[in-house]
Amino acid sequence: MKGILEGSHAAAEAAKLCRPDVVSAYPITPQTHIVERLAEMVADGELDSEYICVESEFSALSACLGASAAGSRVYSATSSQGLLLMTEVCFNVAGMRQPIVMSIANRAVGAPLSIWNDQQDSIALRDCGWIQIYAEDAQEIHDFHYIAYKVAEDHDVLLPVFICFDGFILSHTYEPVDMPTQAEVDAFLPPYKPYNMLDAKNPISMGMYATPEYYMEFRYEIDQAMVRSLDVIRRVGKEFGQKFGRDYSNLVEAYKLEDAEVAIVALGSVSGTIKDAIDEMRADGKKVGLLRLIVFRPFPAEDVKKALSGIKKVGVFEKNLSIGARMKGAVGYEVKDAVNDSSVSVLSYVAGLGGRDITIADIKKMVGEIEAGRGDCFLGLREELI
Amino acid sequence: MADKTCELVDCGHRACGGCGPAFAARLILKGSGPESIVCASTGCMEVFSTPYPQTAWKVPWIHSLFENAAAVASGIESALKKQGRKENVLCICGDGATFDIGIQCISGAFERGHNITYICYDNEAYMNTGIQRSGATPYDASTTTSPAGKRSTGNNRPKKDLPQILAAHGSPYVATCSIAYPNDVIKKVDRAVQTEGPCYIQIHTPCCTGWGFDGAKTVELAKMAIECGLWVNYEMVNGKVEKVKKIKRKPVDEYLKSQKRFAHLFKPQRNDVEIAKIQAIADVNAEKYGIDL
Ligand SMILES: Cc1ncc(C[n+]2csc(CCOP(=O)(O)OP(=O)(O)O)c2C)c(N)n1
Numbered sequence: 001m002k003g004i005l006e007g008s009h010a011a012a013e014a015a016k017l018c019r020p021d022v023v024s025a026y027p028i029t030p031q032t033h034i035v036e037r038l039a040e041m042v043a044d045g046e047l048d049s050e051y052i053c054v055e056s057e058f059s060a061l062s063a064c065l066g067a068s069a070a071g072s073r074v075y076s077a078t079s080s081q082g083l084l085l086m087t088e089v090c091f092n093v094a095g096m097r098q099p100i101v102m103s104i105a106n107r108a109v110g111a112p113l114s115i116w117n118d119q120q121d122s123i124a125l126r127d128c129g130w131i132q133i134y135a136e137d138a139q140e141i142h143d144f145h146y147i148a149y150k151v152a153e154d155h156d157v158l159l160p161v162f163i164c165f166d167g168f169i170l171s172h173t174y175e176p177v178d179m180p181t182q183a184e185v186d187a188f189l190p191p192y193k194p195y196n197m198l199d200a201k202n203p204i205s206m207g208m209y210a211t212p213e214y215y216m217e218f219r220y221e222i223d224q225a226m227v228r229s230l231d232v233i234r235r236v237g238k239e240f241g242q243k244f245g246r247d248y249s250n251l252v253e254a255y256k257l258e259d260a261e262v263a264i265v266a267l268g269s270v271s272g273t274i275k276d277a278i279d280e281m282r283a284d285g286k287k288v289g290l291l292r293l294i295v296f297r298p299f300p301a302e303d304v305k306k307a308l309s310g311i312k313k314v315g316v317f318e319k320n321l322s323i324g325a326r327m328k329g330a331v332g333y334e335v336k337d338a339v340n341d342s343s344v345s346v347l348s349y350v351a352g353l354g355g356r357d358i359t360i361a362d363i364k365k366m367v368g369e370i371e372a373g374r375g376d377c378f379l380g381l382r383e384e385l386i
Numbered sequence: 387m388a389d390k391t392c393e394l395v396d397c398g399h400r401a402c403g404g405c406g407p408a409f410a411a412r413l414i415l416k417g418s419g420p421e422s423i424v425c426a427s428t429g430c431m432e433v434f435s436t437p438y439p440q441t442a443w444k445v446p447w448i449h450s451l452f453e454n455a456a457a458v459a460s461g462i463e464s465a466l467k468k469q470g471r472k473e474n475v476l477c478i479c480g481d482g483a484t485f486d487i488g489i490q491c492i493s494g495a496f497e498r499g500h501n502i503t504y505i506c507y508d509n510e511a512y513m514n515t516g517i518q519r520s521g522a523t524p525y526d527a528s529t530t531t532s533p534a535g536k537r538s539t540g541n542n543r544p545k546k547d548l549p550q551i552l553a554a555h556g557s558p559y560v561a562t563c564s565i566a567y568p569n570d571v572i573k574k575v576d577r578a579v580q581t582e583g584p585c586y587i588q589i590h591t592p593c594c595t596g597w598g599f600d601g602a603k604t605v606e607l608a609k610m611a612i613e614c615g616l617w618v619n620y621e622m623v624n625g626k627v628e629k630v631k632k633i634k635r636k637p638v639d640e641y642l643k644s645q646k647r648f649a650h651l652f653k654p655q656r657n658d659v660e661i662a663k664i665q666a667i668a669d670v671n672a673e674k675y676g677i678d679l
């Protein structure tokens with residue numbers, strides 16, 4: 001069924017069809033419409049979930065952890081400061097291997113306070129053990145929820161998932177979205193079967209403390225599960241394609257890369273603008289292509305290397321700032337490491353922080369910088385303010 | 387009625403000999419029975435009872451963080467509700483986790499009215515991290531962050547009245563008890579788990595290491611705290627104090643003298659002014675709860 005949906009509602013409708021037993025979230029712009037929509041669904045009896053109205057994001061994710069540990073499928077959503085308030089619990093959820101799915105409407109973090117989009121929030125949590133998937137449009141926001149639960153709950157994975165999408169740009173924009181029926185979703189995503197759970201009939205202890213003799217192996221196992229998830233995401237993405245006609249077996253998306261001399265790497269909605277810029281530049285005879293990272297954690301290094309092979313000039317479009325690092329953004333390092341070729345120039349460009357508009361002209365300027373080998377800088381800084 | 391015979395917290399944990407909280411854990415599980423799920427906070431009890439790959443718990447047990455047990459319990463209770471299950475959901479947390487860092491999560495859980503029993507084992511400081519003060523540390527106790535010194539007589543604030551705070555949240559059942567009276571603990575826990583809604587129990591659990599006394603005297607110390615009026619055992623139903631343990635009150639001196647954390651009140655010389663202030667706290671308790679026989 002096709003509907004015209006706001007990005008937030010594309011997330012909420014998908015979350016609903018995944019039949020979470022427990023939902024707990026706390027409002028924060030620009031995620032608010034998700035929690036509101038879910039609350040409405042519960043109030044109208046459209047969604048038969050326990051909806052826990054908590055007093056903070058910290059409790060929201062803690063409650064999700066408890067519910068998941070007790071054997072329920074759970075859902076949450078947040079942004080920015082909310083995600084940072086959850087940080088301690090995020091590490092814990094992954095460490096305790098709870099397959100929680102959470103939508104992130106990406107937003108800048110303070111100070112200064114900004115409600116507008118960049119990806120600093122989720123990128124800041126890149127090492128906490130959650131799979132991170134970035135959507136480009138409302139359809140992907142919607143579809144990725146089904147894939148996320150199936151990947152998270154796979155017993156080879158058992159890791160939580162962030163579904164990230166740019167705040168306002170995607171969360172508050174209406175787009176046509178093709179929605180499966182409940183029966184179709186049920187056939188794709190069977191009822192939740194926990195790997196283990198809190199149950200008086202079969203008591204186990206969870207979240208115990210580990211001495212130096214044991215701790216490292218736990219962390220190793222989480223990393224191994226993350227690595228294994230690469231294939232599971234591909235497999236589930238493919239299965240989704242077979243059932244619903246939209247294939248997500250690729251962890252990266254290549255756009256006009258085959259003969260490209262310059263490649264831009266980006267995550268999320270800005271890819272649309274970049275594609276338009278590429279079309280214009282191609283018309284002028286410039287061989288430019290895009291590599292969109294759909295999955296950032298686990299980092300699909302092999303896919304990136306393959307997609308960029310033969311390209312000597314790569315620029316990474318960063319909606320995050322790794323303060324104090326030589327390359328300015330966190331993604332650039334990973335791309336550089338994946339390419340692993342000193343004859344290839346990989347530079348990072350910080351842009352669009354705190355909702356700063358990104359235009360086709362900016363992208364063209366960036367390509368000029370990549371060609372000139374100037375990078376690891378901020379794009380679009382207003383010099384008069386510095 | 388819950389099973390009161392089996393040991394659901396097994397022997398072999400790694401608490402100090404004479405640990406009040408360890409004794410409390412056994413009593414709590416006797417009160418709540420095997421159909422219980424326990425949420426713990428980071429602290430002594432978590433560390434001494436669950437060194438991976440061992441565990442002392444024979445009921446399902448979960449520890450997430452220092453401050454979120456009440457929120458984790460909220461999630462568990464909601465999941466059980468959705469699944470149509472009926473286990474008792476308990477939090478068993480230290481006073482630091484309860485009075486200080488976790489109070490927001492607790493307040494949220496109580497306000498939402500989850501059917502959980504939150505139990506604070508009150509050893510009156512952060513013991514696991516090396517005896518730092520908490521909001522439950524009594525007036526004038528010397529701890530590593532409220533040390534007695536030339537300009538200090540120890541912790542300069544009285545104990546926070548958390549039972550009142552939680553009663554004010556509309557909790558149907560709030561009780562205090564002490565390991566000095568094991569059957570009372572079991573009875574109160576049983577009553578709390580049978581009561582629908584968020585209930586709170588605070589158990590006085592002397593800590594030989596943190597307070598500085600011989601581990602053979604834990605129960606004796608717990609009894610002395612009650613006998614001098616510095617600890618009061620009572621039950622509050624829907625915000626009203628109903629049952630109070632009455633006593634023939636003794637002065638606070640003996641209780642204070644028996645522990646290192648108050649030693650500075652007696653050495654190098656007796657500090658009458660401060661001891662009188664502590665006596666006044668006991669007097670106010672006696673008046674407020676009517677504990678004098
Ligand atoms: C966010 C956070 N801050 C600090 C700590 C360190 N910490 C662990 S246990 C603890 C004190 C526990 O005190 P209490 O709750 O009274 O339990 P007890 O150790 O006395 O049993 C502290 C400060 C932590 N684990 N997490």
Ligand code: SF4
Pocket residue numbers: 400401402404405406407408430431434509513514592593594595596
């Ligand atoms: S330090 Fe205190 S609370 Fe901790 S195990 Fe020892 S006696 Fe028990």
